[in-house]
Amino acid sequence: MVYIFNFILLFAIIGLFFYFMFVGTAYNFNWQSIYEYRQMFIDGFFTTIYISFFSLILSFFIGLFFAYGQNSKIILLRFFSRFYVETIRGTPLLVQILIFFYVVAANIGLNNRYIAGVLILAIFSGAYISEIIRAAIFSISKEQYETGLSLGFTPFQTYQYIIFPQAYKRILPPLTGQFASIIKDSSLLSIISVNELTMNAQEVNSYTFSTLESYIPLAIGYLLLTYPISLYSRRLEKKMKD
Amino acid sequence: MLFKSLISVFLALLLNPIFINAANEKPLRVGMELQYPPFEMSTKDGTPSGISVDLAKALGKYLGRKVIIENIAWDGLIPSLKTKKIDIIISSMTITNQRKKVIDFSIPYAQSNLCILTNPTSGVKSIKDLNQKDKVVAVKKGTTGHLYAVKHLKKARILVLDKESSAVLEVIQKRADAFIYDQLTIYRDWEKHKKTTVALLQPITKNPGYWGIALRKNEPELKAKINNFIRKAKSDGTFNKLANKYLKNVKKKFIELNIPFFF
Structure with a gap:
């Protein structure tokens, strides 16, 4: 009961806030024109899902590889992994997309902007995921490794049976968070004309000149995608504590 | 209930100054995207310049209002006009039926294909x-x-x-x-x-696109004044002067190539 009351109260406060805000802007809402373009929103929504989904999977493998690379005994690989993580994390995604698409992809003859979009998102997100994995493995205390040694495990077995099962629990919650941010970051692909949700909303805006009406469904669309992930991440965190 | 009324009072207080400010607007806020030289551009130190800027200043003089140039991305121009962030748009904007549905235009002042x-x-x-x-x-x-x-x-x-x-x-x-x-x-x-x-370079449409100064709907007074200004600027050579100042070489080439010029 108390929960429900507080829920309603929260919605009333937020609703009132936005109501006054929108009254204050003296903006004439024209939902009719947006409704005519609903198919574009639906198409964009699914394109965003596809692109995020494939980049998710790919970025996990990229992350895994570079997490390994950063601890590798091969110096070149270690340096390269470090270089990759630092440059990707230290530069804007916008610049990465432009350089990747107009320079790298153009040179290797990759002209499909959807595949290029998935690749660049995966490369971008992979750097973060590699840090998540690396941090989780690092956080396992030294005794665990020593236990493996004393049991006569090979390094591979130590990782397989002792380190990974523990690290896995620490990886999952931040990983789901990272997946939610891939979904939002995919909106930047609109600059290379990938018809995902943001791009289509912007296009509808330029046909109808109804900015707020195009962008409010956009915000709701992203929330619909990220909220379940966020909920799931919460549950995982709870589970991890037990 | 107490909560609700408290918040509405608080919000009303918060928003009030905004309304008052909007009411006594004096300077003419002109929106344009400074990305289309030599019509809309900025000098090296970032001051807006170009034909549209000079035109806006001449209009301000004509109306007796100070002019503030607002640099706004193309996509945001019409929404800014609708939400009263700016008063008019002078940004080489072509008069189209689609745009006419949401905003009003002056008589044409230039053409392009x-x-x-x-x-x-x-x-x-x-x-x-x-x-x-x-x-x-x-x-x-x-x-x-x-x-x-x-x-x-x-x-x-x-x-x-x-x-x-x-x-x-x-x-x-x-x-x-x-x-x-x-x-x-x-x-x-x-x-x-x-x-x-x-x-x-040959035009792909039969009729050229005509550029107009955009303003909000239902502002007949301002519209009439702007239209008068454009007529006057056309007849007294203001546009020719601007063209010679910024587009001398282009004008020559356009005539060579038999392409209709802007003014």
Whole structure:
């Protein structure tokens, strides 16, 4: 009961806030024109899902590889992994997309902007995921490794049976968070004309000149995608504590 | 309930000063995107300059109001006008029926035509070659070129981009077969990339696009004043002076190539 009351109260406060805000802007809402373009929103929504989904999977493998690379005994690989993580994390995604698409992809003859979009998102997100994995493995205390040694495990077995099962629990919650941010970051692909949700909303805006009406469904669309992930991440965190 | 009323009182207090400020607006706020030299551009230190800026200042003088230039991205111009962030738009904006649905325009003050930038390998010779299934047409989002392509090039795949420079790059890299924009831009882009692009400067539409000063609907007083100003500027040579100041060489070339000039 108390929960429900507080829920309603929260919605009333937020609703009132936005109501006054929108009254204050003296903006004439024209939902009719947006409704005519609903198919574009639906198409964009699914394109965003596809692109995020494939980049998710790919970025996990990229992350895994570079997490390994950063601890590798091969110096070149270690340096390269470090270089990759630092440059990707230290530069804007916008610049990465432009350089990747107009320079790298153009040179290797990759002209499909959807595949290029998935690749660049995966490369971008992979750097973060590699840090998540690396941090989780690092956080396992030294005794665990020593236990493996004393049991006569090979390094591979130590990782397989002792380190990974523990690290896995620490990886999952931040990983789901990272997946939610891939979904939002995919909106930047609109600059290379990938018809995902943001791009289509912007296009509808330029046909109808109804900015707020195009962008409010956009915000709701992203929330619909990220909220379940966020909920799931919460549950995982709870589970991890037990 | 107490909570609700408290919050509404608080919000009303918070919002009040905004309303008061909006009510006694004095200076004329002119919106434009400073990305289209020599009409709208900025000098090296960032001050707005160009034909539209001079025009806005002349209009301000005529109306007896101070002029504030607001640099706003093309996509945001009409929404800014609708939400009263600016009073008028002078940004080489073509008068179209679609735009007329949401905002009002003055009488035309200039004209321009759409034309095509293509690459040597695309084989595009005229606009007819573009309305094909395997053709990719790049446009800048929200421009008349974009609106034209959506309406008339239904068979082609339309590539909507944020920046003119990306659209040119797409054509150079042969990812797009053509870029549709106005003649001045296409001419300039071709000048920069003579080897990799081909400019088809002949107008692709029968009628030119007419540029107007945009204002909100239901402001007949301001509209009448702006219209009078444009008539006066046309007859007393203001536009010619501006053209000579900023577009001398372009005007010569346009006459050479038999392309109708802006004014």
